[in-house]
Amino acid sequence: MQHRIVVLGAGYTGAIAAGRLAKRLHREDVTITLVNAEPDFVERVRMHQLATGQDLKPRPFSEMFAGTGVHLRLAKVTGVDVDRKTVTVTDANSIAPESGAGFIAPESGAGELPYDTLIYALGSGWNAQGVPGTAEHAYEIAGRPGALRLRERLARLGGGQSVVVVGGGLTGVEAATELAEARPDLDVALAAAGGLGDWLSPKGRDHLRKVLGKLGITVYEHAQVTAVEADHVTTADGKIIPAAVTVWTAGFAVHPIAEATALEVTGTGQIVVDGTMRSVSHPDVYAIGDAAMVMGPGNKPLRMSCASGTPTAWQAADAIAARLTGGKLPNAPIRYFNQCISLGRKEGLIQYVTADDRAVKAVLTGRVAAVYKELVCKGAAWGVANPMLGLPTRRRRVTGRRATTGSAVKEPA
Template sequence: MTNGHRIVVLGAGYTGMFTAVRLAHRTRRTDVRITLVNPSSRFVERLRMHQLATGQELAHHRIPDLLAGTGVTFVQGRATTVDPEARLVTVDGAEPLPYDTLVYALGSSTGTTVPGADLHAYTLNSPEIAGRFAARLAEVAACRGTVTVCGGGLTGIEAATEIAESHPGLRVTLISPDEPGSMMGPKARGYLRRALDRLGITVETGARVTKVLPDSVELADERIVRSDACLWTAGVRVSPLAADAGIATDDRGLILVDATLRSVSHPEIHAVGDAAAVRLAWGQIHGTCQSGLPTAQYTADTIARLVRGKAVRPFRFGYFHQPVSLGRRDAVIQFTRADETPRRIHLTGRAAVAYKEMVSGSPLTTFRLSRRMNVTTIVSKGGRATRRPAA
């Protein structure tokens, strides 16, 4: 009896889940066994974590349910080591998993390297932490206190506006080195700024947090900003698992990949989403669901072709939009070129709210449909720029 081709997928976030489900469909007539490994049996909608952080109830999705009918084996546990030479993954609480092909989809989380951030700030790294922040938020709101959101990227903007809308009595301060929405065009950025003003959010632009204290944050110019609760959304960290295993990574720990998203040091390892250093002709993609799902789709299709002995083409991708919720009743959508520079067109108000909700809910719909058909998540392949290899 043959063991078949053994594929192990590490991580059941957006990219790991999509890779496993699509790969199962694409290899259903081949001798392939797919195992998906994740510490929790709950599928976390990272796009909605700012809602959890304000105490909103969200649907609870179980990974085994999402995998039903695919033939994918789910192993609940944390991967502790990868041995690329033996092609073996060690998982706590489970038997070691041998593999012929490994998909590394462990993603990223918010880094808390600033002194005191790990002790006195909350993050959106898990539903449990977001739930604890929501409880603290309710306490602070009861005494009309102050909340600081550190980081003016899209996550920080969505969190700050969600907090201000959910708890109008709170004083919310958004602290950012750059102007919020700086990557947007002037009209979308202006709309965003007016939304922050309408919600009563104080914006500290050009400010860098140097220390988080129990009741305040300290800025680089030595100013102290009162903070009864601090939400940290700045900075990114990845699992050290790949680097510890001797897999080639960049200085941030992202796996270095070739044009087909395979490890440059271990070609049997494919990296997707936030875990991969993917460089295209116009630049390196950054960790978002918008770019992560296409890497998962491409990798599932690539592995299916390799299993059948077929040739593969290089990965191509271009950005299309920047959707940002501004609470539950407002949003702004900036449409972009492939390299994420803004186009003239943008969307606001109710139409933008509906658009953003469609985007946030689309991964789960994609997973369910992908159990029985090929669903594409690639809106743009980047045009002419991605037809040539990266420098």
């Protein structure tokens, strides 16, 4: 019987892991089912571009996984039972099967998927941080539905009206600059809980301030937003900042499903894993990307980002393949090299960092940095469709067969 691998979520990490496994293992030995609510890949790192009216290149999974043997189940995950080793799903609207990728057309509204190995890659969404009025009045760009909702609202916004981006991290900075460049007729402001770019080097902070000033963005530093209303936000010190539109980018929260399972999770709901991305409580479950609590260099948790998630997908896929085939477990360290920040379409900032993500003096700025960031974004999307990144694609045979109650595979020494 075939070993059943189910991957939950087809963002950067889930899609990469599924494709990498498909090229490592024989189809006769395994089935790989990728569960996702949408039939095409979403470039999450470009949601600020989508929100400001730019059209993104369609990336249908039917093309990306053509000929790989990966099956896409168009469905929303509603539960995971790690004791019974099943996933509960609610199917999306019926979609006719297409050539290439093995699309599974829904037969009913809900169902269960049994698995032998589960890869949990449901990622994260926006985090309202419990701030009153955020859910009712703020817009978010953590995913495509939110970005499209903001896009529609901005299209109806007249010149001279105010937009406040709450959150001074990478997402907030990219959203504010993209918006100010695309809509110079608007009054764009950025409210940061700390200092502007306080994680950057002095040279990086100087460039960031220069670009935001050139774009006419008003910056409120050390401005912790404590309430959101329909036409303004309020900070902890009582300041009222006008906002016809509030864009909330103050952090991410992981999908809540893992916390409702018997998996060992952190206080933030992330699944605790070992160095191979395997759950420390349930060895048939792997977690990758934002959903996993992964320790990096300096024994520091990896930050939620595409830069962190992609290597965790490689690590998990290679570890699963090794355990199924009796190969050598991967031992590649996960480290950082730089932080790539787009500042509109014409400007960028590349902040070089230490292995544990601390800024060093070196930066790349200006138009060259913008091109660099664009290449990184394109490379990330290319990596989803080409998950082996030049590695040998020889498929290996599974050394044991799945028993009716679980897996019978050889654990490498």
